[in-house]
Amino acid sequence: xxxxxxxxxxxxxxxxxxxxxxxxxxxxxxxxxxxxxxxxxxxxxxxxxxxxxxxxxxxxxxxxxxxxxxxxxxxxxxxxxxxxxxxxxxxxxxxxxxxxxxxxxxxxxxxxxxxxxxxxxxxxxxxxxxxxxxxxxxxxxxxxxxxxxxxxxxxxxxxxxxxxxxxxxxxxxxxxxxxxxxxxxxxxxxxxxxxxxxxxxxxxxxxxxxxxxxxxxxxxxxxxxxxxxxxxxxxxxxxxxxxxxxxxxxxxxxxxxxxxxxxxxxxxxxxxxxxxxxxxxxxxxxxxxxxxxxxxxxxxxxxx
Amino acid sequence: xxxxxxxxxxxxxxxxxxxxxxxxxxxxxxxxxxxxxxxxxxxxxxxxxxxxxxxxxxxxxxxxxxxxxxxxxxxxxxxxxxxxxxxxxxxxxxxxxxxxxxxxxxxxxxxxxxxxxxxxxxxxxxxxxxxxxxxxxxxxxxxxxxxxxxxxxxxxxxxxxxxxxxxxxxxxxxxxxxxxxxxxxxxxxxxxxxxxxxxxxxxxxxxxxxxxxxxxxxxxxxxxxxxxxxxxxxxxxxxxxxxxxxxxxxxxxxxxxxxxxxxxxxxxxxxxxxxxxxxxxxxxxxxxxxxxxxxxxxxxxxxxxxxxxxxxxxxxxxxxxxxxxxxxxxxxxxxxxxxxxxxxxxxxxxxxxxxxxxxxxxxxxxxxxxxxxxxxxxxxxxxxxxxxxxxxxxxxxxxxxxxxxxxxxxxxxxxxxxxxxxxxxxxxxxxxxxxxxxxxxxx
Numbered sequence: 028x029x030x031x032x033x034x035x036x037x038x039x040x041x042x043x044x045x046x047x048x049x050x051x052x053x054x055x056x057x058x059x060x061x062x063x064x065x066x067x068x069x070x071x072x073x074x075x076x077x078x079x080x081x082x083x084x085x086x087x088x089x090x091x092x093x094x095x096x097x098x099x100x101x102x103x104x105x106x107x108x109x110x111x112x113x114x115x116x117x118x119x120x121x122x123x124x125x126x127x128x129x130x131x132x133x134x135x136x137x138x139x140x141x142x143x144x145x146x147x148x149x150x151x152x153x154x155x156x157x158x159x160x161x162x163x164x165x166x167x168x169x170x171x172x173x174x175x176x177x178x179x180x181x182x183x184x185x186x187x188x189x190x191x192x193x194x195x196x197x198x199x200x201x202x203x204x205x206x207x208x209x210x211x212x213x214x215x216x217x218x219x220x221x222x223x224x225x226x227x228x229x230x231x232x233x234x235x236x237x238x239x240x241x242x243x244x245x246x247x248x249x250x251x252x253x254x255x256x257x258x259x260x261x262x263x264x265x266x267x268x269x270x271x272x273x274x275x276x277x278x279x280x281x282x283x284x285x286x287x288x289x290x291x292x293x294x295x296x297x298x299x300x301x302x303x304x305x306x307x308x309x310x311x312x313x314x315x316x317x318x319x320x321x322x323x324x325x326x327x328x329x330x331x
Numbered sequence: 332x333x334x335x336x337x338x339x340x341x342x343x344x345x346x347x348x349x350x351x352x353x354x355x356x357x358x359x360x361x362x363x364x365x366x367x368x369x370x371x372x373x374x375x376x377x378x379x380x381x382x383x384x385x386x387x388x389x390x391x392x393x394x395x396x397x398x399x400x401x402x403x404x405x406x407x408x409x410x411x412x413x414x415x416x417x418x419x420x421x422x423x424x425x426x427x428x429x430x431x432x433x434x435x436x437x438x439x440x441x442x443x444x445x446x447x448x449x450x451x452x453x454x455x456x457x458x459x460x461x462x463x464x465x466x467x468x469x470x471x472x473x474x475x476x477x478x479x480x481x482x483x484x485x486x487x488x489x490x491x492x493x494x495x496x497x498x499x500x501x502x503x504x505x506x507x508x509x510x511x512x513x514x515x516x517x518x519x520x521x522x523x524x525x526x527x528x529x530x531x532x533x534x535x536x537x538x539x540x541x542x543x544x545x546x547x548x549x550x551x552x553x554x555x556x557x558x559x560x561x562x563x564x565x566x567x568x569x570x571x572x573x574x575x576x577x578x579x580x581x582x583x584x585x586x587x588x589x590x591x592x593x594x595x596x597x598x599x600x601x602x603x604x605x606x607x608x609x610x611x612x613x614x615x616x617x618x619x620x621x622x623x624x625x626x627x628x629x630x631x632x633x634x635x636x637x638x639x640x641x642x643x644x645x646x647x648x649x650x651x652x653x654x655x656x657x658x659x660x661x662x663x664x665x666x667x668x669x670x671x672x673x674x675x676x677x678x679x680x681x682x683x684x685x686x687x688x689x690x691x692x693x694x695x696x697x698x699x700x701x702x703x704x705x706x707x708x709x710x711x712x713x714x715x716x717x718x719x720x721x722x723x724x725x726x727x728x729x730x731x732x733x734x735x736x737x738x739x740x741x742x743x744x745x746x747x748x749x750x751x752x753x754x755x756x757x758x759x760x761x762x763x764x765x766x767x768x769x770x771x772x773x774x
Contacts, residue, residue, distance in 0.1 A: 041770055077547045079757065104547040108759065110540030115345060126337050127548040168544070 029088070030055045030210040031076070031179055036085035038071055045071040046082070047234040053179075053212060053227070058205055060225035060242070061214040062320075064328055067231045069214050070107065073181055076212070077104050090178070100129045103177035107184045107214075109168050113157040120156065121171050128175040135174065142170045146196065161188045169197055173204060180204060181212045186220060198224065218321040230324065232331045238323070249323050253290045253316040254300055258308035259283050268307045273300065284311065334549045338557025339564065342532070346565045356569055360576030368584050381424035381452070383442075386411045388431040395463050402452065415443060424448070427456060507722040508695050514645055514718040515691045517570075519684060522652050522714065525566040526660040526680070530673065532558050533664030533756070542756055551753045555665075556745075559657045563650060570649070644721050647734065652714025655741040656680060662748035666755035666763045666771075675764070687715035698723040708733050710740025747772065 031053040038046040046068045053059045063069050074080045076087070078099060087094035089101070112120050118139070125135035143149040146166055156164060165188050173180060182201070186194045201224065205211055213224060221228065221242075228245065230238035238245065253276065265287055266275055272295070276288040285308075291300055297315065304310060318326075346352055384407040387393035396404040404427075407414050411428050418426060425444030432439055440460065442448055469479060536542045545554055663676045687706065694703040698720045706716040707725075713733045717725070754771040755763070 074757070079543070079546050099548060102547070104544070106540075106543035106547070108540045108543055110544075112345075112536075112539060112541055123337065123341050124544065124548070127334055127545070171544070 028055050028091070029053060030090060031094075031212075032088045033072070033076070034086045034088070036072065036075060036082045036087070038068075038075065038080070038082050044234050046075075048085075049231065049234070049236050051229045051236065051239065053210055056205060056208055056210055057226040058201070058211040058213055058224050060221045060228035061212055061231070062216075062218075062221065062228055062324060063231035065216075068234045069231055070183070072231070073104070073106075073183060073212070073214065076179075076181065077102060100175065101178045102181065103128075103172040103175065103179070104181045105168060105172040105183060105185055107187075111156045111164055111167065113155070115156060116152075117154050117156060117159070117167060118152045121167060121174070124171045125174045128177075130175055138174050139170065142174065146170065146200075162190060162193055165189055166193065166197075169200070173200075173209075177209070179210050179212065181214075183214045184216070185213070186215070186217065194220075218319065218324060221320050228320070230327055232328050237331050238327050242320070245323065246317050246320075249318045249326070250315070251290055251318065252293060252295075253288055254297060255312075255314050255316050256287050256289065256300075256304065257284055257311040257313075258287075258304065259285065259311065261285060261308045268303065270295075270299070270303055273303070288316065335553050335557045335560070338549065338554060339561040342558050342561025343564050343568075346528075346562065347568060352565070352569070356572050357576075359569070359573045360580055363573065363577045364580035364584070368581065382422065383452070383456075384414060384421065384423045384426045385429070386414050386426060387429045389429055391467070392429055392460055392463055395459055396456070402455070418443065418445070425452070429460070510641065510722040511698070511719040512691060512695055514641065514721070515715040516688070518645070518649055518652055518714050518718055519688050521566055521570065521649055522656050522684065525562050525653055526656045528562050528565075529559055529657045530660040530664035531670065532562070533661060533752075534667065534670055534673075537665070537668060537756065537759070546756065551756055552749050554756075555658075555661050555749060555752050559654065559661060562657070563653055566649070566653065567646075641721060644730075645718060648714040648718050648737070651710075651734075651737040651741060655710055655714070655737065655744050656684075658741065658745040658748035662751040662755065662768075665752040666758070666768060668759060668761075672763070676768075683711040684715070687712040691715060691719045694719050704729060708736060710737045713737055 029052045032051065034050050036046050036049045038044075049068065049072060051059075051061070051072075061069055061072070071080070075082050076094075078094070078096065089095075089098050115123075121139050122132060122135045125139065126132060130138070140149070143152060148163070148166055151159060151163065151167070156167075159167070165185075169185065172182070180201075185197060185201070189197065198220070201211060201213075213221070215221060225242050227240065228238070228242050229236055265278060265285070269275065269289070270291075272292050274290045276290055278285060278287040280286075289300060291297075297313070301310070301313060380401060380403060382403045382405055383396075384405050385393045385396065386407050386409070393404075393406045398404060405423070407426070409417075411426075411430075414421075414426050414428075424446075425442050425448050428441045428443065430439050430441075440456075442453070442456065466476065466479065470476065533542075536545065542554075549557075659680055663673055663680075666676070667673050690702065690706055690712070694700075694706065694716055697703060703716065703720055706712045707720055707729060713736065717730070717733050720729075751768055751771050761767070
C-alpha cells in the first residue's frame with residue numbers, strides 16, 4: 028500500500044514549467060529516493076508535498092485519501108536550504124519548532140531530551156545556535172524534523188556538512204525510523220547513499236519522471252551481463268581464449284593477479300563464461316557487475 | 332490560530348529579552364525626561380558668577396545695575412586707566428566704562444573685557460542704560476514716574492472653545508500644537524522603528540535559512556501576521572513603559588523641584604516685603620501676579636485637554652499606521668536577500684511618511700483646512716496628520732471616516748503584501764525589481 032502518491036502533478040512558474048505530469052508512488056514503510064539533476068523539479072515537488080505551494084493540476088493522496096492541510100502534522104521536512112535562529116538558545120528554538128508541529132510544551136521537552144541524549148548532544152541544550160558548528164546544527168535540525176513522530180519524513184540532502192561519523196549516525200537513525208514504521212522520501216545527489224538506503228527510487232529530469240520503481244528491479248533491468256574475473260598464471264592475450272561473442276571491456280594487471288571485465292551476450296550464462304576460462308586460468312574470484320545508481324542516473328539523464 | 336499565537340509569543344519574547352530593548356526602554360524615558368528637565372535645570376542653575384566693574388563718570392547709572400545670581404556689579408572708585416591697568420589681577424569679567432557725556436546721546440559707553448562678552452550681558456547693560464536714560468528724559472519732560480509704571484501693560488488673549496452644549500472650555504493653542512506635533516512625530520518614529528524591525532526580521536529568517544522549516548509548519552500568512560503582531564506588541568510595551576517611566580522621572584523631579592520653588596517664593600516674598608518701602612515694589616508685585624496668572628492659564632489649558640481621547644487615538648493610529656506600513660515592510664523583507672537590496676523598495680514607504688511629517692507643520696497652523704482634512708483621511712498619511720489634528724478637536728465625521736479608511740487601508744496592504752510575501756519568502760539569489768513584484772502579485 029502506498030502512504031503517499033502524487034498523480035499527474037503539473038506546476039508552472041510564470042513561463043517556466045517546473046513539473047509536467049509527474050506521478051510518484053511512495054509505498055508504506057519504505058525509503059524512497061527522489062533523484063534528479065539540479066533544476067529538475069525535485070524541490071518544487073517536495074514543496075508541493077509539504078503544501079508550501081499548490082500544484083496547478085493533479086492529485087495528492089496521503090494514507091489513501093486526499094492530502095489535507097492538517098496532514099502537515101504527519102510530515103517532517105528537512106529542507107536543503109536550512110538553518111536556525113542564530114541568537115536563540117538550542118532548547119528554546121527546538122521547543123518552538125516542535126510546538127509549531129503541534130506538540131505541547133511538556134511533550135516537546137520530554138521528547139527533545141530523549142533525542143538529545145540518544146545523539147549525545149545534551150550538553151548543547153543551553154547553548155546559542157551561533158556557538159555551534161554547521162554539522163552540529165544539522166543534528167539539531169534532524170531532531171527537530173522527526174520530533175513529532177511523523178508518518179512521512181522528507182529529507183533533502185540530509186548529509187551535507189556532516190562528517191563520516193555523523194553521516195553514519197544519521198543514516199542509522201533514518202533506517203531505524205523506517206523499521207519502526209515511518210516512510211521516508213530522500214532526495215540527494217549522493218548516489219552511494221541512495222544505494223545504501225533506498226528501497227524505491229524515482230528519477231526526475233526536465234520536469235518529468237523518467238524512471239521509477241523498486242531499486243533492485245531497476246538495477247536488474249539495467250544490468251549488462253558484465254562480469255569481473257580475478258585470475259592468475261596467464262601470460263597470453265586473454266582475448267585469444269574468449270568466445271568471439273564475448274567482449275573484453277577492460278583488464279589490468281596487479282602484481283601477478285589479472286582483473287578483467289567481460290561482457291557476454293544475453294544468450295549466454297555466467298557458467299558459459301566460467302567454462303571458457305577454466306581450462307586456461309585459475310580463478311580467484313568471479314562476480315557479476317551490477318550497474319551503480321550513478322551509472323543509471325548518468326545514462327538515463329543523458330538519454331533524455 | 333494556536334500557531335499564530337506561538338509565533339507572536341516567540342517574536343515578542345525574543346525581542347523583549349534583548350539587551351538593546353532593555354537599554355532603549357531605560358534610556359528612552361531618561362532622554363525624554365531630560366528633554367523636560369534639563370532646560371528647566373539649566374535655567375535654574377546659576378552658571379559661573381561674573382563680576383563686572385563699573386567706572387561711571389556720570390554717577391547716574393552705577394547704582395541702577397542690580398545684581399543677580401550670575402552677575403554682580405561692583406563700582407570701581409578709580410579712573411578708567413587704572414582700572415584697565417589692574418584688570419588682570421582684579422578677577423573681573425569685564426569693565427563697563429560710562430564716560431561723562433551728553434545725557435541725550437550716551438553712545439560712548441565701552442565694555443572692556445578679555446573675552447567676547449556674551450549677548451545676554453550686553454543686552455542687559457544696554458537695556459538698563461536705555462531705560463534709565465528714557466526715564467530721565469521723561470522726567471525731564473515732566474511725567475510722573477507712577478504714571479510711567481501704570482502705562483506698562485501686558486496683554487493676554489485667552490481662547491475659549493465653545494462646545495456643542497454651549498459649555499465653555501479653556502483652550503491653549505500653543506499647547507495643542509505641541510501635543511499634536513509630538514504625538515505625530517512619535518507615530519512617525521514608531522512606524523519606522525518597528526516597521527523596519529519587521530523587515531529585518533524576515534531578512535534574518537531568510538538569510539538564516541530557517542524560513543523553509545517554518546513555512547512547512549505554518550502558512551506564510553500566519554508567519555507574516557505573527558511577526559507583525561508580535562512586534563506591534565513589542566512597540567506597545569515599549570511605548571507604555573516609556574510613558575510610565577517618563578512620568579515617573581518627571582514626577583520625581585517635580586516634587587523635588589517644587590519644594591525648591593516654594594523656598595524661592597518665600598525668599599522672594601521676603602525680598603518683596605523688604606523692598607516694599609522702595610518704589611520698585613509695586614511693579615514687582617504686579618509682575619509676580621501676571622506670572623502666576625500665566626502659569627494658572629497653562630494649568631487650566633492642560634486640564635482642558637482630554638488626555639483620554641489623545642491616548643486612545645494615539646494607540647489606534649499607532650496600531651493602524653503600523654499595521655498598514657508593517658505589511659509593506661514585511662513584503663520587502665520577504666522579497667530581498669539582504670538589507671542592501673531594500674533601498675529601491677523603501678522609497679514608496681518613506682515618501683508618504685516624510686510628506687506627512689513635513690505637512691504636519693503646515694497642518695498645525697491650520698488644523699481645519701482642506702489640506703488637513705484630506706491628509707487626515709488618506710490612510711497613508713492619516714496616522715501622523717490626524718494625530719496632529721486631534722488635540723485641536725476634530726469633527727466626528729472626519730474621525731470616523733479616517734478610522735474606517737485606515738482599517739480598510741491596512742487590510743488592503745496586508746492582502747497585497749501577503750501575495751508578495753508568499754512568493755518572495757522562498758526566493759533566493761534573485762535580483763528582485765518592481766516588475767518581478769508585479770508578477771508575484773498575479774501568481
